[in-house]
Amino acid sequence: MASLLVTGGAGFIGANFVHHWVRAHPGDRVVVLDALTYAGNLASLEPVKAHPGFAFVHGDIRTPGLAERLMREHEVTLLVHFAAESHVDRSIVGPDVFIETNVAGTHELLKAAQKVWLEEGSGAEVRFHHVSTDEVYGSLGPGDPPFTETTPYAPNSPYAASKAASDHLVRAYHHTYGLPVTTSNCSNNYGPFQFPEKLIPLMLVNALDGKPLPVYGDGLNIRDWLYVEDHCRAVERVILEGRVGETYNIGGRNQSTNLEIVRLVCLQVDEAFRADPDLSARFPHCPAAAERGTSNLITFVRDRPGHDRRYAIDAAKIERELGFYPVETFETALRKTVGWYLANEPWWRAVMDGSYRDWVRHQYGATAS
Ligand code: NAD
Numbered sequence: 069m070a071s072l073l074v075t076g077g078a079g080f081i082g083a084n085f086v087h088h089w090v091r092a093h094p095g096d097r098v099v100v101l102d103a104l105t106y107a108g109n110l111a112s113l114e115p116v117k118a119h120p121g122f123a124f125v126h127g128d129i130r131t132p133g134l135a136e137r138l139m140r141e142h143e144v145t146l147l148v149h150f151a152a153e154s155h156v157d158r159s160i161v162g163p164d165v166f167i168e169t170n171v172a173g174t175h176e177l178l179k180a181a182q183k184v185w186l187e188e189g190s191g192a193e194v195r196f197h198h199v200s201t202d203e204v205y206g207s208l209g210p211g212d213p214p215f216t217e218t219t220p221y222a223p224n225s226p227y228a229a230s231k232a233a234s235d236h237l238v239r240a241y242h243h244t245y246g247l248p249v250t251t252s253n254c255s256n257n258y259g260p261f262q263f264p265e266k267l268i269p270l271m272l273v274n275a276l277d278g279k280p281l282p283v284y285g286d287g288l289n290i291r292d293w294l295y296v297e298d299h300c301r302a303v304e305r306v307i308l309e310g311r312v313g314e315t316y317n318i319g320g321r322n323q324s325t326n327l328e329i330v331r332l333v334c335l336q337v338d339e340a341f342r343a344d345p346d347l348s349a350r351f352p353h354c355p356a357a358a359e360r361g362t363s364n365l366i367t368f369v370r371d372r373p374g375h376d377r378r379y380a381i382d383a384a385k386i387e388r389e390l391g392f393y394p395v396e397t398f399e400t401a402l403r404k405t406v407g408w409y410l411a412n413e414p415w416w417r418a419v420m421d422g423s424y425r426d427w428v429r430h431q432y433g434a435t436a437s
């Protein structure tokens with residue numbers, strides 16, 4: 069039986085990972101450590117709340133001694149580190165917290181792991197898995213080959229730079245102290261429980277409310293999109309079978325321009341309204357409710373400063389070494405995602421206006437803090 073400490077488990081990917089892990093490894097203990105920032109929502113952990121091996125700790129990875137205490141208390145053998153400030157636009161207007169959480173916070177966790185596992189260790193097999201991003205590699209030109217694990221780091225935003233710094237610290241703790249680590253660098257994710265500030269859920273909720281769909285610049289920036297459950301399966305594979313000290317790129321082999329993505333979201337919203345007449349009553353401001361194309365809401369706005377033009381992942385290493393391939397296609401997984409947001413309006417309304425905190429108090433009483 070493994071005992072996991074999952075940081076950032078109330079966020080988008082962390083929550084999906086916890087759902088996946090509990091389904092796939094029901095005998096394991098899973099302790100989530102999360103500060104419940106604007107991006108962390110206990111409502112996203114509702115499906116695993118009753119699982120006997122699950123526990124939630126409301127706390128900050130930057131707090132000295134906290135992770136150390138939890139690792140001893142729960143005899144943690146596997147630390148899976150998702151906690152981060154994760155939105156590029158926020159890092160442009162307020163970079164400090166990105167450095168504090170993503171760099172200093174990661175360092176606190178590394179120090180805790182070194183102390184508990186290496187200095188006081190029981191000899192059990194342990195692993196520190198660090199979840200990172202393809203943005204550490206910088207921006208590609210149209211004809212450049214995709215990022216491999218040996219592409220030099222060239223982060224362009226404060227977010228990307230903070231993640232790059234954390235990757236380097238993880239690497240250094242392996243080389244200097246022998247901490248058993250793995251790192252994964254993944255492309256853009258989408259799916260259930262994503263805070264509607266990232267491209268796909270923002271476009272969806274704006275479309276349903278009949279608000280403009282803000283496309284930055286010319287909309288021709290390219291990202292590689294991966295369904296969140298595929299990312300979680302890939303992380304699981306790296307944890308269970310990845311070589312210690314190695315990094316693995318994870319991607320969907322699915323490069324699209326932002327404009328293509330937004331147009332597809334609009335088409336799928338139109339389809340959903342045609343298939344379900346109740347949607348017009350629920351979302352009367354969506355153009356689809358009046359049988360007009362949702363894409364009429366697309367609005368080109370000022371570009372993001374320093375906007376990376378293109379990301380693309382070469383996933384050959386994880387395919388070759390660990391046999392990992394995504395199971396979803398973009399078309400099917402986007403349909404699932406649109407379906408999820410249509411079926412879970414209370415979740416996204418509550419996380420956007422902050423009222424989920426009242427819901428948390430109601431559901432969990434004092435245990436949330
Ligand atoms: P998210 O913003 O949805 O969630 C982050 C979580 O971390 C939240 O629950 C938040 O409350 C928690 N958190 C933030 N600061 C904390 C702190 N100081 N202490 C404890 N908890 C804290 O992020 P996400 O999209 O789920 O991303 C998770 C990880 O995956 C991040 O490390 C991110 O860099 C990486 N990643 C994300 C993507 C993507 O497309 N979203 C792609 C590749 C990699």
Ligand code: TYD
Nearest residue numbers: 156256265266267270282283284289291326
């Ligand atoms: P985002 O979801 O913020 O992810 P990242 O910046 O980490 O790739 O943005 C994805 C792409 O969509 C990026 O090129 C910026 C663009 N974008 C828009 O055009 N409009 C928006 O409102 C947002 C949030 C993003």
